[in-house]
Amino acid sequence: MNSDVILLKIENVCKTYAIPVLTDISLEIKRGEIHSIVGENGAGKSTLCRIIAGLVKPNSGFMMLDGNSYNPESKRDAERHGIRIVMQELNVIPTLTIAENIFLTDLPNRFGYIDKLTLNERTEKLLEQIGMGDVSPDTKVSELGLGKQQLVEIAGGLSKQCKLLILDEPTAALTEPEVQNLFRQIKKLKEAGASIIYVSHRLEEVMQISDTITVLRDGKLIKTKPAVEFTLDEIVRLMVGRELEVISHRKTASSNNLLMRVEDISTPGGIKNVSFVLMQGEVLGFAGLMGSGRTELMRAIFGADSKTSGRIFVKDLNNPVLIKNPCDAVKNGIAMLPESRKEQGLFLPLSVRINITINNLKKLCRMPALIDTSMEVNQSEYWRNTLSIKSNSIEQKVLELSGGNQQKILLARWLFKNCDILIMDEPTRGIDVGAKFEIYKLIYELAEQGKGIIFVSSDLKELMTVCDRIAVMSNGSLIEIFNIDNWSQDKIMSAALSGYLKDKNFSNG
Amino acid sequence: MANMINSGKFKKAATEYLGLIIALVCLIVVFSLLTKYFFSATNFLTIANQIPSAVLIATGMTYILIIAEIDLSVGSVLGLCGAVVGTAIIKWNMPASVAICIAVLAGVLCGLFNGAVSLKWRLPSFIVTLGMLEMARGGAHALSGSQTQYLGNKIDFVASASIYGLSLPFIIAIAIVIFAQFVLTKTVFGRYIIAIGTNEEAVRLSGINPKPIKLAVFVFCGLLVSLAAVIDTSRFQSANPNAGIGFELQAIAAAVIGGTSLMGGRGSVISTFLGVLIIAVLNSGLAALGLRDEIKRLITGAVIVAAVIVDYYRTRIKVNQK
Numbered sequence: 001m002n003s004d005v006i007l008l009k010i011e012n013v014c015k016t017y018a019i020p021v022l023t024d025i026s027l028e029i030k031r032g033e034i035h036s037i038v039g040e041n042g043a044g045k046s047t048l049c050r051i052i053a054g055l056v057k058p059n060s061g062f063m064m065l066d067g068n069s070y071n072p073e074s075k076r077d078a079e080r081h082g083i084r085i086v087m088q089e090l091n092v093i094p095t096l097t098i099a100e101n102i103f104l105t106d107l108p109n110r111f112g113y114i115d116k117l118t119l120n121e122r123t124e125k126l127l128e129q130i131g132m133g134d135v136s137p138d139t140k141v142s143e144l145g146l147g148k149q150q151l152v153e154i155a156g157g158l159s160k161q162c163k164l165l166i167l168d169e170p171t172a173a174l175t176e177p178e179v180q181n182l183f184r185q186i187k188k189l190k191e192a193g194a195s196i197i198y199v200s201h202r203l204e205e206v207m208q209i210s211d212t213i214t215v216l217r218d219g220k221l222i223k224t225k226p227a228v229e230f231t232l233d234e235i236v237r238l239m240v241g242r243e244l245e246v247i248s249h250r251k252t253a254s255s256n257n258l259l260m261r262v263e264d265i266s267t268p269g270g271i272k273n274v275s276f277v278l279m280q281g282e283v284l285g286f287a288g289l290m291g292s293g294r295t296e297l298m299r300a301i302f303g304a305d306s307k308t309s310g311r312i313f314v315k316d317l318n319n320p321v322l323i324k325n326p327c328d329a330v331k332n333g334i335a336m337l338p339e340s341r342k343e344q345g346l347f348l349p350l351s352v353r354i355n356i357t358i359n360n361l362k363k364l365c366r367m368p369a370l371i372d373t374s375m376e377v378n379q380s381e382y383w384r385n386t387l388s389i390k391s392n393s394i395e396q397k398v399l400e401l402s403g404g405n406q407q408k409i410l411l412a413r414w415l416f417k418n419c420d421i422l423i424m425d426e427p428t429r430g431i432d433v434g435a436k437f438e439i440y441k442l443i444y445e446l447a448e449q450g451k452g453i454i455f456v457s458s459d460l461k462e463l464m465t466v467c468d469r470i471a472v473m474s475n476g477s478l479i480e481i482f483n484i485d486n487w488s489q490d491k492i493m494s495a496a497l498s499g500y501l502k503d504k505n506f507s508n509g
Numbered sequence: 510m511a512n513m514i515n516s517g518k519f520k521k522a523a524t525e526y527l528g529l530i531i532a533l534v535c536l537i538v539v540f541s542l543l544t545k546y547f548f549s550a551t552n553f554l555t556i557a558n559q560i561p562s563a564v565l566i567a568t569g570m571t572y573i574l575i576i577a578e579i580d581l582s583v584g585s586v587l588g589l590c591g592a593v594v595g596t597a598i599i600k601w602n603m604p605a606s607v608a609i610c611i612a613v614l615a616g617v618l619c620g621l622f623n624g625a626v627s628l629k630w631r632l633p634s635f636i637v638t639l640g641m642l643e644m645a646r647g648g649a650h651a652l653s654g655s656q657t658q659y660l661g662n663k664i665d666f667v668a669s670a671s672i673y674g675l676s677l678p679f680i681i682a683i684a685i686v687i688f689a690q691f692v693l694t695k696t697v698f699g700r701y702i703i704a705i706g707t708n709e710e711a712v713r714l715s716g717i718n719p720k721p722i723k724l725a726v727f728v729f730c731g732l733l734v735s736l737a738a739v740i741d742t743s744r745f746q747s748a749n750p751n752a753g754i755g756f757e758l759q760a761i762a763a764a765v766i767g768g769t770s771l772m773g774g775r776g777s778v779i780s781t782f783l784g785v786l787i788i789a790v791l792n793s794g795l796a797a798l799g800l801r802d803e804i805k806r807l808i809t810g811a812v813i814v815a816a817v818i819v820d821y822y823r824t825r826i827k828v829n830q831k
Contacts, residue, residue, distance in 0.1 A: 304713075325713075325718065326713055326714050326716045327716050327717070327718050329716065330715075330716030331716075336714065338714055343708075343710065343711075344708075344710050344714055345714065345715075346708070346711060347704055347707040347711060347774075348707070348708070349707060349774065349775075350703070350704070350707055350774075354700065354703075354704070358700070358704055358712070358715055358717070359715040359716050359717055361697040361700055361701075362697065365697065369696050369697050369698060370695060370696055370697075371695060371696060371697060371700065373695075413715065417716075
């Protein structure tokens with residue numbers, strides 16, 4: 001079935017942002033093969049796809065397409081070479097029709113006047129192909145469900161003759177029949193001689209459809225071989241890596257006093273009946289893949305987004321507390337460091353002082369409503385020293401500080417508020433290693449003071465260093481909570497993938 | 510120590526207002542050299558008596574702009590409140606003090622409407638206050654029968670009262686500027702509105718409900734507009750249902766010249782006050798030069814654009830320095 005003609009040859013490609021994202025990747029894509037790329041969050045899959053599609057330039061290395069040097073300047077340039085990408089994030093314009101979206105870059109027209117007849121004809125043909133023949137090309141994209149929108153985007157990818165189609169997580173929002181339909185189309189494309197690069201978390205799908213599978217880990221190519229030679233367990237093992245470092249774990253501060261109990265939380269965004277407890281002095285980790293619902297769950301608990309069901313008990317385990325908005329959460333001693341600290345947490349153009357004191361101003365008033373300047377300065381200085389926030393002064397603007405110091409400012413805000421329960425959503429993302437360890441240390445200290453900490457992270461090693469227990473989310477559900485004596489990277493990874501498998505019995509081998 | 514902090518603060522304040530003060534002084538010097546009549550006590554007193562209503566409205570607008578909203582209805586609401594004063598005195602035979610109270614209530618209600626509607630349905634304040642612009646003007650005409658109501662000496666006690674030659678309205682305006690600047694920089698409320706204008710979602714996620722705070726700002730603006738209406742009615746001794754047309758743009762212009770950001774989070778009432786003074790001096794000086802109205806408007810408009818460009822470079826430099 002596979003011809004052995006090499007379509008795209010990637011040699012020693014490297015990409016570095018602040019840290020290396022891809023190191024020395026060499027890969028061959030054969031003509032007419034379906035080549036899947038799998039790996040953990042941040043393994044470099046998307047970056048590799050973007051490099052091939054001309055969206056990102058590699059720092060070094062080169063690519064050959066059909067034996068000629070291939071060095072795309074832009075996405076348009078890559079498309080001229082017959083390489084197209086359908087990206088993870090939806091890239092459709094909701095206010096335009098399906099037809100207009102698919103042919104946006106070359107609408108059939110006469111002197112600028114759109115030739116609607118040709119446009120709709122072509123679109124109908126494409127929609128037929130992806131099993132959306134019953135939908136009119138004139139439908140506005142905003143009227144379609146998420147899965148259908150994704151299909152429109154894929155139809156856009158199919159719309160032109162292409163040698164290589166890259167699908168980066170195309171099935172995340174699709175239903176089972178839609179996925180099967182997509183697979184039929186992919187196979188048709190393949191029979192027509194095109195190659196496909198397919199990226200997905202859904203390993204079963206990957207096994208089902210691929211000719212070749214490549215496993216990436218930490219930006220390195222771990223293994224490439226024919227799909228039939230892989231087993232599911234082997235892929236999982238290669239994804240997380242075997243070289244398990246000996247992780248030094250601190251003495252736990254977790255006690256037997258229940259601090260918070262969460263029961264049956266569900267949200268409109270797809271969180272399904274999540275329940276767990278948090279002890280005093282405990283650090284409870286939340287692991288899961290991107291989009292597994294960790295952030296959504298935390299926002300629902302904190303009252304930032306709405307819930308469809310669920311009860312939350314804080315300290316008094318007989319009477320649930322009502323949390324309808326973040327104010328209620330804070331009143332009940334719950335704090336949250338949001339996932340994107342710049343957009344949701346900080347006041348970037350304002351000073352360190354204002355950022356620390358914003359929700360504690362009432363403590364800083366001698367007369368009602370009147371901020372006591374010297375008290376505010378003293379408190380800000382105190383927190384800056386306590387958390388060793390590095391800034392010129394408390395008057396420096398927060399936007400000029402590093403990510404680690406910005407995160408510490410948010411932490412200072414909540415410590416000043418004296419909340420008992422701290423939810424931290426990816427607190428170490430984009431922070432350098434030194435600052436990471438400072439934040440871990442702070443977390444330990446807080447736990448020892450009897451606070452309960454929920455620690456969401458995509459970095460498994462980090463979770464296994466910091467946490468007492470690790471809850472694993474997958475596809476909106478809480479799959480399992482591991483203890484320190486029964487966790488392993490393999491088990492956690494398997495649990496994180498399990499929500500996306502049809503056969504839920506697959507587990508750690 | 511306290512002295513150091515104070516002198517540091519003084520320095521900071523001086524540099525903050527320095528650009529505006531220099532611009533103002535330059536204008537005064539230029540007009541004084543170019544015309545005979547400009548540099549005189551009478552002329553300055555005239556300016557001082559003209560600006561109070563503009564100062565009050567621009568102060569309210571500054572607060573609104575800081576929370577990243579806009580109020581286009583201020584001019585119409587001024588007309589409405591004036592009509593309320595006139596109608597209450599002439600048609601309903603009420604004493605002036607009661608009429609003033611009803612007018613203030615009307616202004617507050619308009620602000621409440623603007624705030625409540627845009628917050629409740631998450632509508633852009635641009636649209637809601639545009640609606641209010643029409644409604645209030647309609648209300649002003651309906652109340653007054655589209656007639657200017659002459660009040661004579663029934664209400665002139667507000668504008669004619671004076672201390673050391675400064676009119677009561679001017680003193681009220683200065684007091685409100687100082688009060689509003691104090692609230693903005695020294696109180697919890699002021700801190701909240703700056704934070705809301707900078708990043709409303711971050712305010713919400715720190716456990717502070719931004720909605721009542723924003724509502725209060727709309728109401729405060731309505732209140733200041735009604736005071737401005739009382740002052741103007743008293744000054745002209747009449748209530749004109751067409752009063753205040755275009756005031757919203759003047760108020761925005763004054764705030765922007767003073768360095769208030771239309772994106773929210775940045776602004777100072779004192780700077781806005783200096784902005785009002787600059788526009789007033791410019792108008793007076795250009796009139797003293799004997800320029801026709803259309804030329805005056807051309808120049809005033811150009812000055813507003815120039816001020817924004819200067820402000821762009823000023824903030825640019827600050828960012829780059831760091």
